[in-house]
Amino acid sequence: MYGWLGGYLHAEAVAANRELKQLSNDVRHELALANVQEQLERQALVIRSLLEVCARKGLFTDPEFRQVLDEVDLSDGRRDGKLKPQGGPRVCPNCGKTNSRRAVGCMYCGEPLQDRELL
Ligand SMILES: [Zn+2]
Numbered sequence: 001m002y003g004w005l006g007g008y009l010h011a012e013a014v015a016a017n018r019e020l021k022q023l024s025n026d027v028r029h030e031l032a033l034a035n036v037q038e039q040l041e042r043q044a045l046v047i048r049s050l051l052e053v054c055a056r057k058g059l060f061t062d063p064e065f066r067q068v069l070d071e072v073d074l075s076d077g078r079r080d081g082k083l084k085p086q087g088g089p090r091v092c093p094n095c096g097k098t099n100s101r102r103a104v105g106c107m108y109c110g111e112p113l114q115d116r117e118l119l
Contacts, residue, residue, distance in 0.1 A: 054060060060068075076084045089098045094111035105112050 051065075054065075070079070072083060073079050073081060076082075078084075089101055090103055090113050091098055092106040092109060092111050092113065095106060095109040097106065097108045099106055099108075099113060103113055
């Protein structure tokens, strides 16, 4: 009697578990996004401050800055208003072996490879 109840409860549990996993994925994505947003805001502050110092010292004019911005934009091969850092193979600081440029850790000794600077 009520043998079907086990299956019913199990299905409910599976559905609840699935919902929970989706929820935790959503939360993880939200956190990652908030982190990126914060990094962007910090970079914006540094860049704005640098430009302000340059402007106060009269180091360059707006058109000169735009000219250089355009040149740097083109330096990665595309005029797209962005700079994609280019990198060759990454040398491990621990064992000195060469890893692919996308490697986050050394495939020989496991040493974490530092994030490439964006600027
Ligand atoms: Zn290594």
